[in-house]
Amino acid sequence: MPEKPITGEKRAFMTGNEVVAWACLAAQADIMYGYPITPQNEIMHYWTRLAPKYEKKFLQTEDEISAGFTTVGGVLAGARAFTGTGGPGNVLMQEAISMAEMMRIPTVMFIQQRGGPSTATVIYSQQEVTLTTYGGNGEGYRIVYSTASHQDLFDYTIKAFNAAWKYRFPTFILGDGYQAKMRESLMLYDPEARGITMVPAEPLVGLPGTPGVDRDPAHLRNTYNTEEELLALIKGYQAEYDRIAPELAEHEAYDCADAEVIILSHGVVSRSARIAGRELREKGMKVGYFRPITLRPFPDAAIRRAVAKAKKLLVVESSEGQFLKLCQQSLCGLPLPIETLLKPGMGITSEEIVAKLSAWRWG
């Protein structure tokens, strides 16, 4: 047996894509299936360098459709399998994800968002929110963690493998090109050293024994003959998703209790929002900060609590309103005006947020 990739804890300074590769090792992932696309490539680069040292595998496929479906195959076979993509690759991968959603196949996928629509830029955006949360011809039974830092990337990668296998819904780490490419420090660790047990990856096909003799065969299908059959199935999924949503939903909030204005943001943009909120507080403005960490399921109860006393909300995101729609859906019925700072495909600094809020009339 090879040694553990990480024993105990280890301080590191690396790019986000390198963090993902290390986190997958720490989470005892077995195999990556992938296809090159910027800004996700270095996940594969680091994985292919590290994998043989720890008896892990990699397959470079012919496209993202295949990367998605080979990942599905790996998971079916009982491997802790994952893939990564972004932009048009995320579009192509939706087909496999919809099958995983329908058949409750616990795939883990890393999305490093780039500018869109189409090929657009290879750099950065937050424009794959709708696609990642609700893409495909279904209802969006997915778990989506929107990370903001390299420590998040590491922590939530481990969490994503466990959530996927515990709840059997396709699970995503939604990052972006900035997180993928920038370097920052974080703590790597062995999950066991922190008392985290990895949920076992059980095979769904290729089980022990002879099918039809020792046991029933696994006959897994995604096709149904009648509307009634499908309705019953989807209603069951919905009930289960509703039941587990409160366990899964995560958020981060500061200074919301007495805030007049609350900044809503997610992912890397939330770092600017948090700094902006602190600065404005220091100037005496009552500003709060709320960041959903899970975009699916959305932290509905928490966000409604957080904004209970606010007079106004500011949604800040690097898209033309994809995150805004999730917020509006969650806050539906509350008589709160929502202002926006929307910059599709562009980063957003704390100075811009401070300037926007400073220009408002307060009190």
Place this chain on the structure above:
Amino acid sequence: MTVKLAMPKVWRKETKPHKFCPGCGHGLVLKALGEAIDALEIQNQAIFGCDIGCSLLAWDFFNVDTIQTHHGRTTPVVTGIKRARPDRIVIAYMGDGGGYAIGSQHLVNAAARNEKITVVLVNNCNYAMTGGQMAPTTLPGMKTETSPYGRDAETTGQPMQGPEMVAAIAREGSYVARGTIANSRQLKTYIQRALENQMQGNGFSFVEALSGCPTNWSTNARDTWAFVEQAMPKYFKVGELKAPPRKEE
């Protein structure tokens, strides 16, 4: 006196009679596949993947762990399984649309990478599940729902030569053959050799089976057989196209 039907042992009796149309060739291809699985005694090792199209109706056909996938995507799914569990014998079962049109990039690249998987592709010259549209394998002049005046080879091309294409790109160690439901014993032999090739770790294996579709061809039994036995082999030559050297038995 009762007649005992010669069903392969690996067939799941609870799901018979099967779901295919009367006269459909799938049953014969799956019989050959079942006999090959029986002969090799790999029921507890095999994993069966089926595509979209009529092949999906085989999702509960065998006493074998089975995954029914998307149109054209059976090849990558079983590839993913095989890469994760090399001790399993994986079979991708699909039609001509799945393998030669929507999933052709997967077939080409699986062959080029020499994936240790077995693909069994049923060629019945049309998209049958969706109501009989023109397929890559439709014969010139043949009428389908999307070639109602007959396939015009000038504008829509000639029938796709699947095994020939695979044989051209497949590496040493791969096995490529074209059988027909008109010769069940030979078809079983080809499928068995394909599976053996995978079991021996030699490389990719691919068998196309010429098959009949009386429902969409609008043919009676005699005309269906005439088409399979006489019309199809004019374009699709039956035989082994590529095989590793066989040890004397």
